[in-house]
Amino acid sequence: MELKSRVPSAPVAEMWDRHKFEMKLVNPANKRKYTVIVVGTGLAGASAAASMSELGYQVKAFCFQDSPRRAHSIAAQGGINAAKNYPNDGDSVWRLFYDTVKGGDFRAREANVYRLAQVSVNIIDQCVAQGVPFAREYGGMLANRSFGGAQVSRTFYARGQTGQQLLLGAYQALEKEIARGGVTMFPRTEMLDLIVIDGRARGIVARDLVTGTVSSHLADAVVLGTGGYGNVFFLSTNAKGSNVTAAWRAHKRGAAFANPCFTQIHPTCIPVSGDHQSKLTLMSESLRNDGRVWVPKKAGDTRPPNQIPEAERDYYLERKYPSFGNLSPRDIASRAAKEVCDEGRGVGPGGRGVYLDFADAIKRLGADQIAERYGNLFEMYERITAENPYRVPMRIYPAVHYTMGGLWVDYNLMSTIPGLHVIGEANFSDHGANRLGASALMQGLADGYFVLPLTIGDYLGSNKLEPVTLDHPEVRATEAAVAGRTSTLLSIRGHRTVTSIHRELGKLMWEYCGMARTADGLRHALQEIPKLRDEFWHDVTVPGTGAELNQSLEHAGRVADFLELAELMCVDALHREESCGGHFRVEHQTADGEALRDDERFAYVAAWEYKGEGQAPVLHKEPLEFENVHLATRSYK
Amino acid sequence: MNLTLHVWRQPAAGAAGKFERYEARDVSPEMSFLEMLDVVNEGLIAAGQAPIAFDHDCREGICGMCGMMISGAAHGPMKMTTTCQLHMRSFKDGDELWLEPWRARAFTVVRDLVVDRSAFDRIIQAGGFVSVNTGSPQDANAIPIGKQEADEAMDAAACIGCGACVAACPNGSASLFTAAKISHLGLLPQGQPERYRRALRMVAQMDLEHFGGCTLFGECQEACPKGISIDFIARMNRDYLRAAATAREERAVGGTG
Structure with missing residues (x-):
């Protein structure tokens, strides 16, 4: 596996413009010949699906909830950052870029963060045009508030329901495209595996959660906007349904998982x-x-x-x-x-x-x-x-609350599997080791409205894709793997409920891979997690059948994946012998108890490759270079 | 405390359903209503029975996924509160509760307390949006919007699409839901070009989905966990009337090439 970040060679402020010009285009008449699958309909997924459909691509969108409007982006309260500088307090694209890199404790890729800051201003224009009712001053201008980690007021908000209003804006754009026929929507449908043919992502296997039918959907590219994995801790601020399954299945099919231990408390x-x-x-x-x-x-x-x-x-x-x-x-x-x-x-x-x-x-x-x-x-x-x-x-x-880690992506938001793109919280790219408040909404919409719809054209326009059909052996094999897993879960009929095992896993992770981590604690967790996983596969009980609405079965599949992810998180946390952002290793602190970063040894993205069951994951490093924001110690004394 | 639950059990859409009786024991007043059901379900699973299916996701009152009739009240006895935010301290030892799915012609039961609310998505598809593509619109501050209009639009936009209004309405009407979206967009300058077309089309879709008509019972407003006012229904009716009276046939004038 090779990590090619594909960061354009140009000064950081010119990269995105140059890249937009150099990328391959798909001509308007040809776009309708391509099908793109989007999994997840939060801010990133819904905005990407709607925007690609507007460009002319055929989009198939999937969510496990009963409507795309339920995605957990809806629960974000505080606001969304943008470098508009309306208050005239000295904000700029450069300052937002700087604050985000520094706030992330120097573990994010400069090129991506700069682009994020650049398109932040377009997001606000776009949302206002859609009718998002942001807070206003009496004179009719948009109101701003300040938020943690910044000395300027750049946060736009809609009461305490900013996430809701931004998501409804994206959801309405999506429904507009569904009505027009550009997007086919599959609600109450959960992705359970990724179809990879000749090394490229070509579709997904999904289960209809009402009838239990498992079927394959083919496409020319697949986009995951499936959110974060905070529910590995059982108790979190995530929605109950939030899960890692889509990302984890993709990881097991060849997508590197980056910085899994970076979680925000x-x-x-x-x-x-x-x-x-x-x-x-x-x-x-x-x-x-x-x-x-x-x-x-x-x-x-x-x-x-x-x-x-x-x-x-x-x-x-x-x-x-x-x-x-x-x-x-x-x-x-x-x-x-x-x-x-x-x-x-x-x-x-x-x-x-x-x-x-x-x-x-x-x-x-x-x-x-x-x-x-x-x-x-x-x-x-x-x-x-x-x-x-x-x-x-x-x-x-x-x-x-949030997971900064996620599937590794290049500058085009493509994972290490060609054709598989990852957007929003599901990728690792913009927040480093710590995310600043009001930046998650910004990233989800930046990826979905303004980055992915362009970069996906570069992939489609520069690769000749062979047609595939549902009877392709790889499709059949992936479907069989999903069916096998489901029937195994239903046939164990042991003594422990899925929830009890999930709760136990959460306690382990909170204790040993939570706010403060030690080598001993992590080693202990690495012994206990496989035992718990073993207990799950031998003693879990899942009532009912696979051919009906079965919420216990859904939960079981998600917990099975959390039980594997948890181990990788601990491996990553153990290997990162430094403290940075949300990752605090007790052994690495200053005399007065502050985080001690080690830029000599750890200024890199840790991208883990899956090597098969029972095999140790392999670490790949993407070195991080800070040419514009100079490495410095954060101090808040 | 201990409670007795009578829960609507129905294995699938179209299947026969009936109430089953369950005992909820050692319920703590600190529990949320859904956590109480979680505990009942853990007991059912341990006893080899099918747990009660109910929709839920965020459990903080904003996603709109949860909702059920609790002894005849949509989302239960507490005002301005979704089922997930209702806590057991609202009940007392020995209470007997009847749990039912949303009942409405337009919402079919999927299983137990889970219903199909896709009709709401189709009402939005009929016009609940501003037809603007992703691109380079004008600067966000180019059109000033008065604070009062923005605040009122936000009041309407706060709808979470849970369906309690439909379930509470004796007519099974979706007027509050539809009016909230028509009002949110109709109050803003960005929503003006499509304002009347939107009203006509969304109301027509509401009728197509077999929702009942509004006869101003006002039950929807009482049940709404976000406190959306029926004043918006009056606003929808005004827009609809004006649209119906002034509508012209839509014509495509082609041949410019």
């Missing part, structure tokens, strides 16, 4: 309330603008918060990071919360929580002002916890 989520917990809910990062984070100074202090006097409280973020205080970046704030809870100073049932206190802000600004800023978030908190945050401090704890 978000500091402000509602803590776990009991063993029944099925998912975690994020509270927007914007709350840290006015809330103060604290825990009791004394371990085991169970007094209610209002009975703990000021002198006995530890505002630990303000103490440790005086210049950034409560607005310290996500990775740093999360680790600090874990530390104080490990010391026995956590609050609430189970002791895994810290206070986010608005008392001072309410005193300073009044409850009305706080309600105007955060009213909907306070209501959501109260609905879930039955506590009123105007009177009692919120309790928060970090939770898995």
